Amino acid sequence: MKRQFFIRNFLLVTLPVILVIVLLGWIAIYIINTSTQKSITDINTQTVSRIRESTELIFSEADAQSLNYSITPHVMLQLESLLENGYSDKEHMDISYMIKTFVDSNVNSKTYIHSLYIYLNNTHSNFFASFVGLANASNFRDTVWLQQAQSMPSEYKQWLELRNISSYAMTSYSTDVLSIYKRLYASDKTKPIGVLVLNIQLEYLNAFYSDYLSYPEQTILLINSSGEILSMAGHSGLFSVHDHVDTAGLDNLYYIAREDNSAYGVTYLSLVPRASLYQQSQDILRLVIAAIVAALLLGGTISFLVTRRNTKDISAILQLVEAAEKGKELPELKPSAGVYGYITQSIVRGFLEKSALDRQLVEKKYRLEAMHFSFLQSQLNPHFLFNTLKNIFWKTVKLTGQPNEASRMIDLLTSVLYYTLVNPDRYVVLEDEIENTEKYLKIQQMRFDHAFHVIWNVNVDTHEIKCIKFLLQPLVENSISHGFKQVDSGEIEIKITEDQHMVHFSVTDNGMGFPETRLAQIREWLLQEDSPTEGIGLYNLNKRLVLTYGEHSALKISSIPGHETRIEFFIPINEQFF
Helix, strand or coil: CHHHHHHHHHHHHHHHHHHHHHHHHHHHHHHHHHHHHHHHHHHHHHHHHHHHHHHHHHHHHHHHHHHHHHCCHHHHHHHHHHHHHCCCCHHHHHHHHHHHHHHHHHHHCCCCEEEEEEEECCCCCCEEECCCEEECCCCCCCCHHHHHHHHCCCCCCEEEEEEEECCCCCCCCCEEEEEEEEEEECCCCCCEEEEEEEEEEHHHHHHHHHCCCCCCCCEEEEEECCCEEEEEEECCCCCCCCCECCHHHCCCCEEEEEEEECCCCEEEEEEEEHHHHHHHHHHHHHHHHHHHHHHHHHHHHHHHHHHHHHHHHHHHHHHHHHHHHCCCCCCCCCCCCCHHHHHHHHHHHHHHHHHHHHHHHHHHHHHHHCCCCHHHHHHCCHHHHHHHHHHHHHHHHHHHCCCCHHHHHHHHHHHHHHHHHCCCCCEEEHHHHHHHHHHHHHHHHHHCCCCEEEEEEECCCCCCCEEECCCCHHHHHHHHHHHCCCCCCEEEEEEEEECCCEEEEEEEECCCCCCHHHHHHHHHHHCCCCCCCCCHHHHHHHHHHHHHHCHHHCCEEEEECCCEEEEEEEEECCHHHC
């Protein structure tokens, strides 16, 4: 009973609260996810646009440098002569110094430029390098770029290459650069006459891209047409320079924004993991879970307190009912200041006192009229009792807000009393007798907290067979009152079968049974003419059976001490008895 009350109260208190918390949490997560996704897309697009503009501004430095030499024929001629003849005289040394000063000033003015190489076709493979001046393979370590430029088809006017260079032959210093190759043309020639290589410091470019990061897990990439990473910033655990990236396989993992530069054959990418979208959602989800746990704890505490108060009052009601059933004086109770206390004090007590008086009247009637019910019906006005029970029933339902165990007991008791008092027929259909006994047993099971269970074994047509009233109730009442006094878990088996045009009734319980001396005393009581002081129910039933059906229908009692007690009798099926 306590568990049922607790579960019901717990669900009533916590379920609505949890539903509201879950609904609000879902709405919040949906709104945040929608707005965050739009924000990520917009910021991604803006980031790619900005890094393209900034990067192409850096790349344009190669265009500016190439113009410095290609549009000035005098400088171009002087440089060609220097590269072809080397330091052959003082004039060429002065030219070298002048060009080196011009080149170094351009390189030093731009922090992102590492170095600048200028090559014009000559028989000695000489080239001009910033910070060094006239250089070739004999005095300069980094000459791989020249081989790369000479091997590239002439239709490639400009391209990018990621390289690691060592500037001087006698040092181990090296750095990663992004080399921008730019073909050089003379004003009167259509074929390239050389190449300009502008080396951009990769470290600067990576740091430059880092300034555009907006999310902790965001990655910015610069890749060439083959998917090789030329520069990157952001979450370095996933990618590294020189890796090849398949952008088609990243759509499921990242929000991707991209722009292409066909002139240099590069692509700018901004990647934001899709998991970033759910970061704020996870925070809200944790908050929702915490709120649900708090609601469960609070609901459990409230339900426990309410259940303890309610079951305490219901236990008081059951104590009154049990005392009334045993004919004892009703205990003085001190109910709690609540609805159940009011029921206990104002309604149930008065009803039980009246029920005790009614029971005494019924017992007197049985002794005076030899089990005939008409006298009770003529002396009592059952409408008052039924109306009172109905009022008690509805007040109980009203005060608790729904049907409960007390209201169900009242409803069953009303049905049993109606069957007892209102039905004027002496004979009833066996189905009605069984139904009334079942209701009586349900009341007793609620009283004794289901300390016993009942097994029905009915193998006759209950719709066609008639019998006198109250054939079974006195027998099951005897099993409950006497058989289960010292038994924790009882069992009653009710068996009704057909045996040679007779209906055989037996009621067996697994109670403590009777010793032989006690059993002989009970059998002697059943044969007395006057009602004994004990065992009135069995005595009256036996008298009614003998008067109605004859001596062959008398009760037969057998018992095995500590094991079982069985009471059985027969009634005829033939309708002439009715």
